Amino acid sequence: MSASSPAPDSVRQRPATRLWVQALAHLDELLQQQPEQRERSLTDIAQSQPHLHSMLVSLLAAEAQAESAGFLEPAPRMAAALQSGAQLGPYRVESQIGAGGMGEVWLARRDDGLYQGEVAIKTLHPYYGGGALRERFLREAQILSRLTHPNIARLLDAGVAGDGSVYLVLEYVRGVSIETWCDQRKLGVDARLELFLEVCAAVAQAHASLVVHRDIKPSNILVTDDGQVKLLDFGVAKLTQTDPPAERSDLTRMTGRIFTPEYAAPEQILDQPITTATDVYSLGVLLNVLLTGTRPYGNANNNVEIERAVVQDEPVRMSRAIAGASDPRRIAEARSTTPARLQRALTGDLDNIVSHALRKAPAERYPTVLGLADDVGRHLQHQPILARAESLAARSRKFVRRHRVGVAASVFVALAVGVGIAGVVWQAQVARTEARKAGAIRDFLVGIFERNSVAHPDGAKARQTTAAELLAQSAQQIRTDLREAPEVRQELLGVMARLYSTMDMQKDALPLLQDRLASQRTALGNDDVAVARTLSDVAFSQVQIGDYEGAQRSANEAIEVFHARNAESALEYALAHGTLAQVSYRLGTGQDGTMRRHYQKAADLFAQYHPAHKWRIEMLLGLSRAANLDQDREKGLVYAEEAIALIESQAVDADGIVRGSAYQTAGNALNWLGRNGEAEVLMKRAITEYDHAGGPEHPFAIEGRRELGAFYGWMGRREEAKELLAAAVTAQERAKGIDDPELTAPLRIELGRVLLLRGEYAAAEPQLLKAVEAWRRSGTPTVGITMNLARMYMEQGRFTEAAQMLAGADSAAEKAFGKGSWMHATALNRIGGLHLARGETREAEAYFQRTRADAQDPPGELGANRAYAELSLLRLSAMQRDSATAEQALALLSQIESSSARGDMPDEEVTAHMLSGIGLMRQGKLLEAETHLKQAVTMRERMDAPESLWLAEARLYLAQQQYLAGNRDVARGLVDRAAEAHQTQAHLGPQHRELMKETRRIVSF
The missing domain is CATH 3.30.200.20 (Phosphorylase Kinase; domain 1)
Structure with missing residues (x-):
């Protein structure tokens, strides 16, 4: 502009x-x-x-x-x-x-x-x-x-x-209005304030030249493409030096009331003297619009009503305007924030600055534009501002003037209320009892922190005590010293358990909850609502430590008590259903509808009884995961987006962890749908939320990195994935221990899988074996991990171990996840791959044909499992020297490249290039073959480690082509590098040894 x-x-x-x-x-x-x-x-x-x-x-x-x-x-x-x-x-x-x-x-x-x-x-x-x-x-x-x-x-x-x-x-200024420019670029509050300061500088210069603009509004302020503000249209401006109030020229009579009512000061509407304070008022309106998208008196279009409001009404404070806006989410999004954050940003300094500029009397506003700009600058620099909210007395006087009749009536109401006070005196005794109980709890909690204060006999040593050690000492004191006060003891056990839970120390929270539960059973019986609440908390902690069967028992008992007591509105009742849904997922029974049913029940309960509670989001995200298990990826995304909408509209009280979970789940859903660019943005956004809320070593922050690392692994960005996942495993081991099944084991699985795909078998195996052990101890199905191990073993020629890992894998995956599901199709491919590696071509073909028939790809799409099966069938054709291999491989490559899931199939794309090259080479089309074989090697070098057997395989086939094309030195160099990879591996499958022998014969070593 x-x-x-x-x-x-x-x-x-x-x-x-x-x-x-x-x-x-x-x-x-x-x-x-x-x-x-x-x-x-x-x-x-x-x-x-x-x-x-x-x-x-x-x-x-x-x-x-x-x-x-x-x-x-x-x-x-x-x-x-x-x-x-x-x-x-x-x-x-x-x-x-x-x-x-x-x-x-x-x-x-x-x-x-x-x-x-x-x-x-x-x-x-x-x-x-x-x-x-x-x-x-x-x-x-x-x-x-x-x-x-x-x-x-x-x-x-x-x-x-x-x-x-x-x-x-x-x-000539080529630009758009300042309001449009800010909204188009979704400028945040601070960026808008910086731009506003440029407007103030221009108006201040006009005032210094004895010119009052009198029509400051967004359409008279353009911003150029390079962000420069230009103030326009001085057609109704006033020269303070040559326009004395007592004299009214034709111009004054004709144009004295030319202004824009929405931005006019009260004195303009009342035809009173115009001063520089008039522009200060208009700047206040402009700042209100830039920060909130609304005017101080609403957005009415009737000029008469607008002028009445400007003269008589008090402007709505900006923070309240956001809370009462019809679409606060849209306003906040235009400022790259959420309604809650925008409201917090406007509360305080900015509310007071704008209110001061919008005072009715010119003498009560900022005396100059520079004064207004100075306060905005102080706010940006986090310094105290000069403007202050009006005193209570001043606001009260205004209120009484405007509402004399209402105030008089209120006096009588107050007298009536005073009469009713006598009716609640009886509650004082109850309050005193609760106060004594609260006092005992307060004294205990204060005592926790006195243990490491200067009041301690050995204060220096005491101050080195960690928060976890303080909690442990306090928990022990509760369990041993407060038995004479059972009510206080039960309350404190609950408080301490929540503190442990907040710190994600569920192993420490669970004994306290179980102690509390036993105390409550003794005092209240087994069917009291308080017992059910604690049972629900116990079940939640049991899930977190991997005791899924125990969690199932506790949650079911809690639900029975809530039913019997007609207490289904209790928060813990909804949480118990959420816990049962998690148990179903962890036990691998999510496909039978149990997981979805419990999450739906919990989501409905939260929507009805606790609509603003942050756990409402978790239930929607659980429904998203259930939809993914049902292969309904679009519905999974819908649930995640519903959760994000609730958060960003401030309908729920969400913290950074909850927001991160919503973004992470939506990112996963987008990944399943092949929208990888959008997925990565949301996954990174989730990690940012987690880091801000709890630091990079918070369990959720680590879990977010696990998801992103897995995502990178699928896309072939495996060096990035390896670094991210290795650091996350180290951090998780410190936080949860090396045998934790809930968080550490899933991280190991992803790291082990990425190492496997890179060809780093020696590093992959211990990670996968440790995850198997942890999940077996917790009762979690291990079919996914064992299939990864089997894939590695078959490449290494450890066929017996591979067969053990795959025993019953297809039936187990079909039972847990459904026929044709991603896990079931993977199992069929792994079993077929084992037969292929052993040379059992007929059995291999049967399994790959089953994958081709059963894999549940979207209509007209080609997914990773079916692509793997098709490529394996082509390998069989290549082994039989089928002359149609090249054309079939090229057709399949075209399908992969045009698939929406291409980003998740880098290995399949590489294999398609390699098989196309093999087929073309055997047809004597060496130049065409070279293109595909070189592409396969290039892609493998980008994804794999130097010792990768798949990289060695691609190099050996390229070596054959290069030798036949006359590039003998290049061919021998490729064979040497493949041989180095073979020598690095502790185990080598016969399929790889045979390919090396075949290549050496061709290259004539």
């Missing part, structure tokens, strides 16, 4: 331009003088500045001619409307860029050879050739001639056309 006219500062220094500036300044003075005095002034000017005198005489003649034509009547010799291509002095008119009730603005270009550049030419409409509007038009020129500032669109020139009409040549 920068003006395209070059070097406007140099243009401004031209003699002709300086002469026009002088002429316009003198013209205003001459028009105010009586005829005799005007003649004397002209005579003086003629003696000292004859060129200026000639110009003034022409201007006065044009003015007199316009005046004689009348104001509203068309001039007898009315000027013709301006047309494209017309010539105004040295400027050629190109096109109209604006028009209003009194004039037009045209884009023009100087064409006299002095310089090239665009300008804006402003003309008065032919109908208004004289009178007050012409006076206003010339006044604008006089005002602009005073102003020189980078944030004010400048007057470059002026002139009189051949028909006597006056035109102004202005700097």
Whole structure:
């Protein structure tokens, strides 16, 4: 949006331009003088500045001619409307860029050879050739001639056309309004404040030149593409020096009330004196709009109602306006934040700054624009501001003035309420009892932290005590020293358990909860609601430590008690259903509907009884995971997006962990749908939320890195995945221990899988075996891990161990996840791969054909498992020297490259290139074969470790092609590198040894 006219500062220094500036300044003075005095002034000017005198005489003649034509009547010799291509002095008119009730603005270009550049030419409409509007038009020129500032669109020139009409040549600003510019770029609050300060600088310069703008609004403030503010349209501005209040010229009578009501100050509406405080008020309205998207008195379009509100009503504070907006989410998104964060940002300093600028009385506002700008700058620098909210007394006086009748009625209501106080005196005794109980709990909790304060006998040593050690000491004290106060003991056991749970120390929380439960059973019996609440908490902790069967028993017992007591509105009742859903997922029974049913029940309960609780989000995310298990990926995304919508609309009280979980789940859903770019953005956003909430070693932050690492692994970005996952495993081992089944084991699985896919078998095996052990101890199905181990063993030729890992894998996967599910299709492929590695081609083909038939890919799409099966069938064809291998492989490669799941199939794409190259090489098409085989090697080198057997395989086939093409040294180098990889491996499958022998025979070593 920068003006395209070059070097406007140099243009401004031209003699002709300086002469026009002088002429316009003198013209205003001459028009105010009586005829005799005007003649004397002209005579003086003629003696000292004859060129200026000639110009003034022409201007006065044009003015007199316009005046004689009348104001509203068309001039007898009315000027013709301006047309494209017309010539105004040295400027050629190109096109109209604006028009209003009194004039037009045209884009023009100087064409006299002095310089090239665009300008804006402003003309008065032919109908208004004289009178007050012409006076206003010339006044604008006089005002602009005073102003020189980078944030004010400048007057470059002026002139009189051949028909006597006056035109102004202005700097052409190519831009959009400040409000539009901010919203298009979704600028945050601080960025908007920085831009607002540029506006203040421009207005302050105008005030320093004794000019009050009087019409500050977004459409009069443009921002260029490079972010420069330009203040426009001084057509209704006021010269404080030459407009004394007592005298009202035609211009004042005609234009004194020309303003935009939504941005006008009360004194403009009341036709009271205008001062610089008027612009301060308008700037306050502008800042309100930039920060909230709303005006201080609402968005009514009726001017009468707007003017009444400006004069009589108190403006709505910005923080309240956000809370009461019809669409706070849209407003917040335009400012790159959430409604809750935006409301917090506006509360306090910014509310007070805008309220101070919008005071009704000019004397109560900021005395200058610089004062307003100074407070905004102080806020940005986190320094105390000068503006303060109105005192309670002042606000009370205003309220009483506005609501005399209502206040009087309220006095009687207050008296009536006082009579009712006697009815609640009986509650005082209950309150005193609860106060004693609370006091005992308070004293105990204070005592926890006194243990490591200076009051301790060995204060220096005590202050080294960690929070975990303090909790452990306190928990022991509760369990041993408070048995004479069972109610206090039960309460504190619950408090301590929640503290442990908050720190993700579920192993420590569980004994306290079980102790509390036993105490409650003794005191209350087994069917009390308090017992059910604790049972629900116990079940939650049991899930977290991997005791799934125990969690199932506790949650079911809690649900039975809640039912019996008609207490289904209890928070813990909904949580018990959520716990049972998690148990179903962990036990691998999610496909039978149990997981989905419990999550749906929990989600419905939260929506009905606890709509703002953050656990409502977890239930929706659980439904998303259940939909993924049902292969309904689109529905999974819908649930995740519903959770995000609740968070960002502030419908739930979500913290960073909850927000991160929602973004992470949505990212996973997008990954399943092949929308990998969007998925990565949300996964990284989740990690940012986790890190901010709990630090990079918080369990959720580590889990977020696990998901992102797995995502990178699937996409072939395996070096990144390896680094991310290895660091996460180390951190998780510190936090949860090496045998933790809930968080550490899943991390090991992902790290082991990435190492496996890179060909680092020696490093992959211990990670996968440890995960198997942890999951077997917790009762979690291990079919996914064992299939990864089997894949590694078959490449290493450890066929017996591979067969053990795959025993019953297809039936187990079908039972747990459903026929044709991703896990079931993977099991079929692994078993088929084992038969293929052992040379059992008929059995291998049968399993791959089953995958081809059963895999549940979206209609018309090719998924990773079916692609793997198709490629394996092509391997069988290649082994049998089928001449159609090349064409079939090329067709399959085209399918993979056009699939929406291509990003998740880098290994399959590599294999398709390799098989295409093999087929073409055997057809004698060596150059075409080279393209595909080199691509396979390049992709493998990017994804795999140097010792990868799959990389060695690709190099050996390329070596065959290179030898046949005559590049014998290249071929031998490729064989040598493949041999190095083979020698690095502790175990080598016969399929790899046979390929090496075949290649050596071809290359003639």
